Amino acid sequence: MAANSRLTIATHALAWLALAQRRGQEVLTSDQVAASVNTNPVIIRRSLGDLRRAGLVTVRHGAGAGWSLARPPEEITLRQVYDAVAAEPPFGLHHTEPNLKCPVGRGIRPALSAVYVRVEQAMQQELATTSIADVLRESLMR
Amino acid sequence: MAANSRLTIATHALAWLALAQRRGQEVLTSDQVAASVNTNPVIIRRSLGDLRRAGLVTVRHGAGAGWSLARPPEEITLRQVYDAVAAEPPFGLHHTEPNLKCPVGRGIRPALSAVYVRVEQAMQQELATTSIADVLRESLMR
DNA sequence: ATTACTGTAACTAGAATTGTTACACCATAC
DNA sequence: GTATGGTGTAACAATTCTAGTTACAGTAAT
8 A cells, every 4th residue: 555645635635626616615524525535534634734734725623614725726736736745755865874985885875866856856847837727627528 | 664765776786887897897796786785685686687677787697697787887877777677656546446426536547647647757857867877977076 | 502523643454665584596617 | 517606586574654544632613
């Protein structure tokens, strides 16, 4: 059960909120979102909690509580969602420190770190080209 | 122990092979590579095995055995290494099938798949811009 | 006050990665 | 041919991550 579906879950929740909003339902409970994603409401609350901390959704407490988008779906990009859910970066360095007596072992970590930073930036740039509105539109097309 | 260091380990091994080759040592054993990476020789044999299957290194068996680069380090890119070690893709879809009665649940998987394909392509394009020779040069600079 | 839902802790289950031991197999050199 | 040194791989332990689940205190509308 170890594939990273956090970005998927969060994006699904946001798209569903966007559609509900368009249909005039201004808030959804975690139960209602969980029914579409087909998972446990706690998973949704955790995910929406990340998005709330990033300012992408708002929550209402008390009776009649629930979640809404904090801004129009056109202005929420998957890059913002990616940053909000803070999944692990795709590549990690050595678990144990390499042999510093070896010239490669000494210099490879900063060298690879620089590469990995560029790779993550490339990912983020690509994610920035797609909005929740785009995802919703593509989803409804199928 | 769950961060993905496969690309790091493989790249380190290749850079070390490249340097050894430059110094006139045409083959290295998995023990010698493991001494620089500071890990178990079996990890290195597994990693170099992946690279061998991808045609990036060659192996010699029997007495005097060991590993060599199959081509010049300038012609081995990190994209080839990434493809060879076949780590998990950065994003996964839902673990459980979404609710197909929901319009979002019905269409979101193909919509997100298309996004994730583009993201992985962006990653691969960026990885293709760096060769083992580049990594070795950067490492020796530090 | 009641009510309905959020926020979060605590725990289980499953999977992936790394590390480790062990050993069969192989090709080279003598 | 035989000894030798290293590969290839299976099997297993330890660690860590994700997802899922239950439970319950906190909170704000009505």
